Every structure is written in structure tokens, then in C-alpha cells.
Amino acid sequence: MSEFSRPVEKLSQSAREYVDLRVDDLKLRTAKGLSISLNHLLSMILVLFCAMIVLLALAFGCILLLGQVIGSYALGAFIVAALFAVLTWGVFRLRGKLFLDGFVRMFVGLFFEEEEDSDEA
Numbered sequence: 001m002s003e004f005s006r007p008v009e010k011l012s013q014s015a016r017e018y019v020d021l022r023v024d025d026l027k028l029r030t031a032k033g034l035s036i037s038l039n040h041l042l043s044m045i046l047v048l049f050c051a052m053i054v055l056l057a058l059a060f061g062c063i064l065l066l067g068q069v070i071g072s073y074a075l076g077a078f079i080v081a082a083l084f085a086v087l088t089w090g091v092f093r094l095r096g097k098l099f100l101d102g103f104v105r106m107f108v109g110l111f112f113e114e115e116e117d118s119d120e121a
Contacts, residue, residue, distance in 0.1 A: 037107065060085070 059080050066076030091098065 033107075081088065 062080050063073065063076045066079055067073030068076075070076055
């Protein structure tokens with residue numbers, strides 16, 4: 001009976017090893033994708049933080065300039081605030097096209113691009 005069961009045992013062991021290798025491959029691809037995603041996220045946060053500082057300085061300069069031209073710093077501040085409100089409304093309306101579509105494409109590319117490459121090889 002052992003002569004008949006040996007091939008089945010070898011097949012079972014090979015199947016277990018294959019499943020273990022596929023699980024390890026999935027773990028590695030997930031870790032790589034998450035680390036790249038985290039890198040993109042942190043670098044984007046850093047860029048946005050720097051851009052906010054520049055935008056704040058620019059807004060302050062515009063407030064001072066408008067206040068000097070108009071004669072009222074408070075009115076200059078209200079005008080700049082209104083411009084920022086319009087800009088914020090525009091970004092909010094376009095958030096799907098600006099952010100969501102780009103993030104979806106990035107994540108799909110990160111997690112599924114390598115799988116296609118390894119299938120072709």
C-alpha cells in the first residue's frame with residue numbers, strides 16, 4: 001500500500017510547499033506595495049506642508065499689499081479670504097478627478113503590475 005501512497009504524499013507535500021510559497025510571495029508584494037504607498041504619502045504630506053507655508057506667506061503679503069492700496073488691512077484680509085474660499089470650493093468640486101482617480105490608479109499599478117510581469121515570465 002505504501003507504493004501507492006508515496007506519489008500522493010509527494011503531491012500533497014508539493015502542494016503545501018507551493019501554497020506556502022504563494023503566501024510568502026503575497027506577503028512580500030503587499031509589504032513592498034505598502035512601503036511604496038507610505039513613501040508616496042509621506043512625501044506628498046511634506047510637499048503639501050511646504051506649499052502651505054509658501055501659500056501662507058503669499059497670502060500675508062497680498063493682505064498687506066491690498067491693505068495698503070485700498071487703505072484697509074481688514075478689507076484686504078477679507079478679499080484674500082474670499083479668494084481662498086473660492087479656490088477651496090473649486091478643489092472640493094474637482095476632488096474626484098484630482099485625487100481619487102490618481103490614488104486608485106497608483107494603488108492598482110503598485111499591487112497588480114508585478115503580478116502581470118511575473119505571469120509573463
